[in-house]
Amino acid sequence: MALHHLGPGEPAHLPSRLADGNGRAVALVKTDRFEAAQLVLAAGESIARHSVPGYATIQCLNGTVLLETDETIELKSGDWLYLDRAQEHSVQAVDDSSLLLTILFE
16 A cells, blocks of 8 residues: 655644554655655654665654764754754654654755
C-alpha cells in the first residue's frame, strides 16, 4: 500500500501528540526537490544517529528534545534548527514531542 503524500494546496492537521503514546513518523510531502514529515516521539523515545542526503530543518512544535550533533542542543516548543547536508545527528525526546522535519535536496 502506497503512502498518501499531500498534493499542492492540500492542508494537513499536525497533531501535537498521539493518543496511544507511541511515536511515529508521518510523511507529508515527498518530491524530487524536498521532503516534509512530522515526527511524534513519546518521552524517552529516540532516533539513532544518522544523516540525510539533503539540507534539513527541524522545528519543535511542542515538547522538548535533545538533538545530538557535535554538541547537545535542546529544542523546545517553537525552536527551529538547520542542519547541513549529511550532518550526523540523533534525537532523544525528553517530553512527549512533535517535530516538523523538512529536507531540501539539490
